[in-house]
Amino acid sequence: MMKQILTLLFSLSLLPCSFAADATRPNIVVILCDDLGQGDPQSYNPESKIPTPNIDRLAAQGMRFTDAHTPSSVCTPTRYSTLTGRYCWRGELKKGVLWNGWANALIEEDRPTIASMLKPYDYTSIAVGKWHLGWNWKSKTDKKITARHHPADAVDYDSKVERGPGALGFDYSYLIPASLDMAPYLWLVNDKALAAPTAKTEGSKHRRQNGGGFWRAGPMQPDFDFYGVLPTSTQAAVKFIHDQGLAQKAGERKPFFLYLPLASPHTPWVPNKAFQDTTQVGWYGDFVAETDWAVGRVLEALDRNELAENTIVVFTSDNGSHWPEGDIAKWDHDANNGWRGQKADIHEGGHRVPFVVRWPGVIESGSVSDQTICLTDLYATFAEVVGHELGDNEGEDSVSLMPILKGQVSEPIREAVVHHSLRGMFAIRKGDWKLILGLGSGGFTKVDTKPAKQLGLQGQLYNLKDDPQEKNNLWKEKPEIVAELTALLEKYKAEGHSR
Numbered sequence: 361m362m363k364q365i366l367t368l369l370f371s372l373s374l375l376p377c378s379f380a381a382d383a384t385r386p387n388i389v390v391i392l393c394d395d396l397g398q399g400d401p402q403s404y405n406p407e408s409k410i411p412t413p414n415i416d417r418l419a420a421q422g423m424r425f426t427d428a429h430t431p432s433s434v435c436t437p438t439r440y441s442t443l444t445g446r447y448c449w450r451g452e453l454k455k456g457v458l459w460n461g462w463a464n465a466l467i468e469e470d471r472p473t474i475a476s477m478l479k480p481y482d483y484t485s486i487a488v489g490k491w492h493l494g495w496n497w498k499s500k501t502d503k504k505i506t507a508r509h510h511p512a513d514a515v516d517y518d519s520k521v522e523r524g525p526g527a528l529g530f531d532y533s534y535l536i537p538a539s540l541d542m543a544p545y546l547w548l549v550n551d552k553a554l555a556a557p558t559a560k561t562e563g564s565k566h567r568r569q570n571g572g573g574f575w576r577a578g579p580m581q582p583d584f585d586f587y588g589v590l591p592t593s594t595q596a597a598v599k600f601i602h603d604q605g606l607a608q609k610a611g612e613r614k615p616f617f618l619y620l621p622l623a624s625p626h627t628p629w630v631p632n633k634a635f636q637d638t639t640q641v642g643w644y645g646d647f648v649a650e651t652d653w654a655v656g657r658v659l660e661a662l663d664r665n666e667l668a669e670n671t672i673v674v675f676t677s678d679n680g681s682h683w684p685e686g687d688i689a690k691w692d693h694d695a696n697n698g699w700r701g702q703k704a705d706i707h708e709g710g711h712r713v714p715f716v717v718r719w720p721g722v723i724e725s726g727s728v729s730d731q732t733i734c735l736t737d738l739y740a741t742f743a744e745v746v747g748h749e750l751g752d753n754e755g756e757d758s759v760s761l762m763p764i765l766k767g768q769v770s771e772p773i774r775e776a777v778v779h780h781s782l783r784g785m786f787a788i789r790k791g792d793w794k795l796i797l798g799l800g801s802g803g804f805t806k807v808d809t810k811p812a813k814q815l816g817l818q819g820q821l822y823n824l825k826d827d828p829q830e831k832n833n834l835w836k837e838k839p840e841i842v843a844e845l846t847a848l849l850e851k852y853k854a855e856g857h858s859r
Contacts, residue, residue: 385481385615386719387604387671388742390474391658392442392619393651394435394490394539394626397681398714399697400648409640409693410648414656415716418675422718423727423765429734429789430679431757432780433703433710433803435539436492438678438735439621440466443473443493443528445739445758447778450856455784460578461537461544462515463494463507465523472754474739475617476529481746484532484616486600487525489593490623491535495524495551512579517546517556524551530619534596540589540623540630543578547592555581564628567643568687573628587630589623594654598661605665617742620658624651627682641693644683669720672745676735677713679703684805700830704782704803706796707830711779723765732789734777737761740859756857776848778858788849794830795845796820821845 399405401412403419404426431441436457437448444467453466467473475485497505498516505515520526525533535548545561547554557579565571575586597620604616624647631646635653639645655675662668681695682703688694701707715733717723740758743750750758757778763769776790785802788795796802797819799809812833821842822830835842852858 387616389618390674392621393677394623395682395703396625396677397695398712399694401714404714405697410645412652414652418718419716421725422716423723423729425715425729427730427732428713428715429777430711430713431734431736433679433705434782435678439493442735444471445736445755447757449780458494460507460542462505462510464496466494473528474742478617479529482614484614485530487530487533487619488596489621492538495521497521517553520551526551539626541575541627543576545584546581557581567629573630575628586628587632590650590654594657597658601661601665605667641691673718675716680709701801701805705805706781706785706787706802710803729764731764732774732777759859788845792823792825793841794822794824
């Protein structure tokens with residue numbers, strides 16, 4: 361771990377600074393948690409048994425959204441959509457996720473990202489934490505390295521990956537390839553492996569089965585430490601912020617975009633000793649507490665370096681918590697805040713997430729918005745911040761949040777939001793109405809669909825105002841709503857955009 365941190369500090373010191381074209385432009389920090397539920401932070405759920413003082417501080421200083429959604433109820437497609445402002449199902453990934461760290465690049469070669477969009481406006485961009493969007497490893501043979509074909513003697517770990525963060529507008533990156541439970545277990549610095557995965561782990565069972573924290577067997581960097589990933593990612597972000605503070609004091613300020621996709625509290629649940637047994641929700645709760653600590657370290661770094669007043673901070677999650685009903689009963693903690701379902705599901709618990717934005721001097725402290733929004737909206741929001749006009753082939757499903765953040769609008773800014781489950785089940789939300797094109801959860805939660813089929817139901821329709829827990833299926837009672845929302849979804853698919 362110490363070797364990794366020393367390498368990190370040295371690498372960060374090589375990051376160049378330059379004079380800003382416009383020193384008034386705000387810095388941007390996006391903290392994207394992995395599998396954090398809306399019911400975990402106490403600012404969203406006063407009955408949460410997990411102390412989250414730093415997330416709560418952010419909410420008290422900014423705007424808390426109650427109806428924010430991820431475009432997918434699993435991680436890879438949400439990450440694609442967050443960076444591009446485009447629904448992932450419009451591309452090659454129609455369901456599921458990238459299942460290991462050898463998967464090829466998912467973001468298209470000519471697809472703009474937040475980082476590449478900000479580059480002409482003199483932003484320095486950095487990605488730290490978990491990538492899980494694929495990149496192209498170089499091969500020592502004539503065969504292409506893929507998620508299914510990656511023999512140990514074929515992957516060239518000494519060369520930079522292609523179509524990684526560096527090709528997508530990021531000036532610097534310090535990342536693990538995929539989820540913390542997916543091989544290969546190693547760090548890449550600026551698109552190159554810090555060390556080849558010459559060691560191997562046999563894997564581990566889930567904490568629910570009294571294991572050491574679930575991760576899959578596979579090759580591993582010799583000094584890779586599962587417990588060290590969160591603190592190392594945090595240290596990288598803090599060091600970057602510190603360097604930007606020094607540059608500002610030296611009169612060399614350049615606005616920056618820090619994309620911090622944390623690998624927590626996704627499995628494996630590996631809280632460090634200082635956080636173990638600090639909550640009433642076992643290993644998961646303790647890992648959430650350490651995630652909150654990481655948020656606090658970032659906020660502290662902004663304060664210490666006198667950057668907070670001119671920095672937009674966004675805090676959110678890539679999907680709902682992987683927290684089935686058995687865990688709710690066992691721990692008396694509802695990680696998904698009473699919404700039906702969990703991670704991977706098409707129901708609200710799968711994609712309704714915490715979403716907080718702080719921007720001193722612009723956003724009213726302690727404000728709350730009930731607007732229906734989506735993580736795709738970050739692209740158009742940041743574009744408006746820098747005065748960038750969206751082209752026809754960028755941010756196709758992104759709507760700027762600026763009118764909400766400035767308190768200038770009360771009417772809905774979005775016509776509708778499209779949801780997508782692990783298995784590729786679609787839903788569309790317009791106002792109070794949510795249409796699901798299929799039966800069951802479309803994800804992890806097992807649902808007996810036989811009664812619905814016997815009634816001749818082909819999908820699900822809920823009025824979330826009257827029925828927030830999605831218990832009363834109105835598919836047959838409201839055929840006109842079913843027809844309207846089905847047609848709107850088909851329109852979005854056919855036209856290639858929804859804004």
